Amino acid sequence: MKIAIVCYPTFGGSGVVATELGIALAERGHEVHFVTYKQPVRLELLGNNIHFHEVHVPEYPLFHYQPYELALSSKLVDTIKLYGIEVLHVHYAIPHAYAGYMAKKMLQEEGIFIPMITTLHGTDITLVGKHPFYKPAVNFSINKSDIVTSVSEALKQRTLELFNIEKDIEVIPNFIDTSKYKLDYTDCQRSLMANEEEKIITHVSNFRKVKNIPDVIYTFLKVQQEVPAKLIMVGEGPEKEYAEQLCDDLGIKEKVVFLGNSNEIDRILCFSDLFLLPSKSESFGLAALEAMINRTPVISSNTGGIPEVNKNGISGFLADVGDVEEMASKAISILKNDVVLEKFKENAFKVASKFDIVNILPIYEEVYEKAYKSR
Numbered sequence: 530m531k532i533a534i535v536c537y538p539t540f541g542g543s544g545v546v547a548t549e550l551g552i553a554l555a556e557r558g559h560e561v562h563f564v565t566y567k568q569p570v571r572l573e574l575l576g577n578n579i580h581f582h583e584v585h586v587p588e589y590p591l592f593h594y595q596p597y598e599l600a601l602s603s604k605l606v607d608t609i610k611l612y613g614i615e616v617l618h619v620h621y622a623i624p625h626a627y628a629g630y631m632a633k634k635m636l637q638e639e640g641i642f643i644p645m646i647t648t649l650h651g652t653d654i655t656l657v658g659k660h661p662f663y664k665p666a667v668n669f670s671i672n673k674s675d676i677v678t679s680v681s682e683a684l685k686q687r688t689l690e691l692f693n694i695e696k697d698i699e700v701i702p703n704f705i706d707t708s709k710y711k712l713d714y715t716d717c718q719r720s721l722m723a724n725e726e727e728k729i730i731t732h733v734s735n736f737r738k739v740k741n742i743p744d745v746i747y748t749f750l751k752v753q754q755e756v757p758a759k760l761i762m763v764g765e766g767p768e769k770e771y772a773e774q775l776c777d778d779l780g781i782k783e784k785v786v787f788l789g790n791s792n793e794i795d796r797i798l799c800f801s802d803l804f805l806l807p808s809k810s811e812s813f814g815l816a817a818l819e820a821m822i823n824r825t826p827v828i829s830s831n832t833g834g835i836p837e838v839n840k841n842g843i844s845g846f847l848a849d850v851g852d853v854e855e856m857a858s859k860a861i862s863i864l865k866n867d868v869v870l871e872k873f874k875e876n877a878f879k880v881a882s883k884f885d886i887v888n889i890l891p892i893y894e895e896v897y898e899k900a901y902k903s904r
């Protein structure tokens with residue numbers, strides 16, 4: 530099929546999922562067209578059946594806010610016509626579903642029907658979307674989508690609680706391409722990051738408030754009192770400077786490395802012993818899944834969709850949001866015994882393998898077929 534994908538091109542989970550999905554669809558022979566304001570970070574190779582169309586928003590001094598939705602919907606209309614796109618898949622409702630719907634209506638005027646699938650990812654519902662300033666438009670564009678999908682059961686339920694949804698929401702979990710993880714683990718250069726007796730704990734996020742960064746540090750503070758350890762913090766975002774200061778104030782600065790954004794998450798995760806994800810809200814927790822496929826057990830909060838990914842007592846442990854005591858004690862219980870650690874590492878990989886893209890891709894293909902036939 531000829532599929533247009535709209536997403537955020539950044540390091541955020543929704544953009545990563547959209548990009549990996551597009552790459553996998555292209556590998557299966559579909560023609561995929563990404564439409565966004567920058568080439569997605571994980572989209573390295575463009576080719577015969579994988580294209581990128583940049584949305585330009587020319588600056589004009591009259592505009593206090595540049596009209597991105599307008600530019601996006603115009604670009605969609607042009608791309609859909611020019612390439613004969615059959616299905617439009619938008620990731621993250623704001624403003625993509627809204628712009629997609631406008632494109633759809635414009636095309637309808639010309640006798641072209643393009644079905645739109647909207648995938649809800651999390652903060653487009655739980656944080657930003659529910660804000661009264663956006664809610665009516667988000668509610669409207671979800672209901673106007675031909676098919677709505679959500680990355681977890683928890684997010685589906687939250688969407689139904691917060692909005693007035695008239696559509697079915699189909700749960701299609703996020704995925705991972707396990708074929709990329711047949712790694713030779715001896716390759717991991719852990720000696721660059723820690724001494725032999727130190728365990729390596731990792732956190733990867735966009736350092737927003739919702740990620741509960743102080744709890745990563747307070748958990749680590751307790752763990753390193755019992756088990757020699759290093760903390761690797763990967764990512765950029767508004768809470769990063771505060772986190773750096775907190776490590777200094779707590780006297781653990783030397784044990785914490787802030788790496789910034791990285792395209793080599795897997796290389797970091799492959800030498801990690803434990804992953805921390807104490808988020809206040811999380812619709813799925815793609816970062817946890819990426820850790821698990823790299824054989825890294827996860828200590829996380831039990832919010833939102835995380836329990837659908839991190840299995841308590843198997844791939845790691847879950848605790849109530851803010852329960853640093855519990856997270857630290859569970860982390861210590863895994864890290865202080867190498868046999869236990871090895872078991873959790875194995876289990877983390879096994880649980881993550883269930884989210885293999887080979888199981889998920891056909892579900893999206895079915896959704897596209899269904900949407901296309903509904904024209």
Ligand code: GMT
Nearest residue numbers: 541542543650651652811812813814815
């Ligand atoms: O985690 C973020 O803040 C980024 C955000 C995004 O939209 O890019 O992630 C959301 O979508 C991911 C992919 O579906 C999910 O794995 C994350 O759990 C979700 N984030 C939140 O719900 C906070």
